Amino acid sequence: MELSERKLKILLAIVDDYIATGTPIGSRTLSRMWGGAYSPATIRNEMSDLEEMGLLQQPHTSAGRIPSDLAYRLYVDRFLNVPRLTDQEAQTIRSYYRFRMGEIEDVMAATAHVLSQMTDYVGMILAPQLDNVTVSQIRVIPVTRGRALAVLVTSEGIVKDMFFQIPPNMDDRHLEMMSNALTDLMRGKSLDEFSVACEKLKEELGVGAEVFDALLGTVRKSTAPVRSVVFDGHQNLFKHPEYSNVERARTFLATIDSRDVFYNMLSQTNNMEITISIGRENEHESLQDSSVVTATYRIGGHSVGSFGVVGPTRMDYARVLSVMEQISAALNEILSGSEV
């Protein structure tokens, strides 16, 4: 069936209204909204068509219509205009970052918080991942007999500490040499090349083969995907009638707390600027009546992690995208401040 101009007008009006009010919209309401330009009966006919096309749904026979996932998808893909935030709101966002932001944990907490505060949905952010980064420094520090600390600094300014075993009789100067040689070899390179560098140095230096193995082992372990996800705004759930049903709120919170689901979603978006996943488009069952919007953030030009919000499919997508755009800017700026 053709999606005529009028059908589209009706559909978009329903989407807008439903996003704003959360109640199903009937033909009379629409007719009045346009000052009677079309009669309720006409609108009913069109609505009926739209329902057949899978764009509208009826919660029950005598309720108005609500948009389907497909309608939101159409709306988001083709008719969403994302307004710029007012200067004042942009300012508000910045103000959330005005406190000590020395550590990535602080930045993550602030981001999740401002996301939830500005959107009234649940905000979340994934910790920066260590794949895809380049090395700036590798330093090995003897700590006690038989134990050393490796400090890895990436060119993005991310620091990673890793303890590992060394032979008890290891000479401190050897560790010093290792540090220098490794840093020379690896500077500007990806971590993927770490094992090659280790092999090479094993031969060249002719000492401490087992130290390189231990170091390689700990680096491998520590640069495995970082599964840390921070959430904020759990209480926002209750601002939306969708979750006022206790059982639904409970499953939703359980999904958040299990973290796996969102870790997967957030880590899969690494190459896309913005992803919107609506209702049944979500793989995970307990999210099939929610929408998830995610975006990546960068440190020093590299996309290293992502953040986003999750809320009902009846989400104010325009608002969410505006806010996320602004937060993305603030975030990239703050994180690149610590660039090395």
Place this chain on the structure above:
Amino acid sequence: MELSERKLKILLAIVDDYIATGTPIGSRTLSRMWGGAYSPATIRNEMSDLEEMGLLQQPHTSAGRIPSDLAYRLYVDRFLNVPRLTDQEAQTIRSYYRFRMGEIEDVMAATAHVLSQMTDYVGMILAPQLDNVTVSQIRVIPVTRGRALAVLVTSEGIVKDMFFQIPPNMDDRHLEMMSNALTDLMRGKSLDEFSVACEKLKEELGVGAEVFDALLGTVRKSTAPVRSVVFDGHQNLFKHPEYSNVERARTFLATIDSRDVFYNMLSQTNNMEITISIGRENEHESLQDSSVVTATYRIGGHSVGSFGVVGPTRMDYARVLSVMEQISAALNEILSGSEV
């Protein structure tokens, strides 16, 4: 009024029953429970006295009685016996820690998770604090022109990284000297003495006064209280009728998300083994119908942080304390494994 043996028996029966079932207990129920040893009327008289003493409350005229905060306090202080967990349950707790626990964040997440899983309340843990620790190593690593990384290792095995400014023309060997001299001076000492050490070295070495200042500044900032608190088990709220009221659930979640409240509670318990705060004993208004149980955890003998659960005043205190005892043991063991 005297708290006779029989009154006490009735009170404790009500506390136990209410904790188990969550419904008010009436005189008939109690009378039947004891096979009619006392008639309902007698029990009613006693209950009336207990109510006058502030130990019982009535939700409404024709409901049974429920314990007051004061009753829980009495119960917890004088009549609580904390059963040991079964070996199987102890084993279950350990199993939560079987995965990669390389970083403190992992340990925190696992602890919050097991707390909530084993108790059905909300679990939480505060990150280790850096006051009260002793220094094992301080290392300064040049990163780029004008920028260096200080790595602080405590004798408990906590590592802290801090970037700071150095003069662009700073010689790497000077940084090396600084590292060695600082480590020599500070090893085994508390961080409080760091500024003294800096002053001393400033004079002795005769170079880099401004570097010491910058270093001191960043250390001060980085060792400020760590406000990171991890929560788990939000969905457990709904397992308890106390929070099935949406408004109460919302305020509760809001309190959790603001973090401040719990940061304060968790950081104030640093010297006490276990703290139990019941209902109106809680300073914060939104917790006045909840209870908070916290305990400290240690790394290498020092009490560095705390963890706990929060739930309704009608909390299974015995269960919570059993679980926390076991988790405490597991936690101390795991964290001291990384001791230097």
Place this chain on the structure above:
DNA sequence: GTTAGCACTCTATCTGGTTGAGTGCTAACA
């Protein structure tokens, strides 16, 4: 193609009645 009219559907809300658990009080009892 559009509209008016009409019978119908479904939810939400209000009402009143019933049930069950529990209380406080009084008077009788040991």
Place this chain on the structure above:
DNA sequence: TGTTAGCACTCAACCAGATAGAGTGCTAAC
């Protein structure tokens, strides 16, 4: 004096029936 039986009363929870309101689909007329 402490304990108990009896009784009138209270309150929340539940159920059933009535009503109002919003909205629909269908048909026939414009």
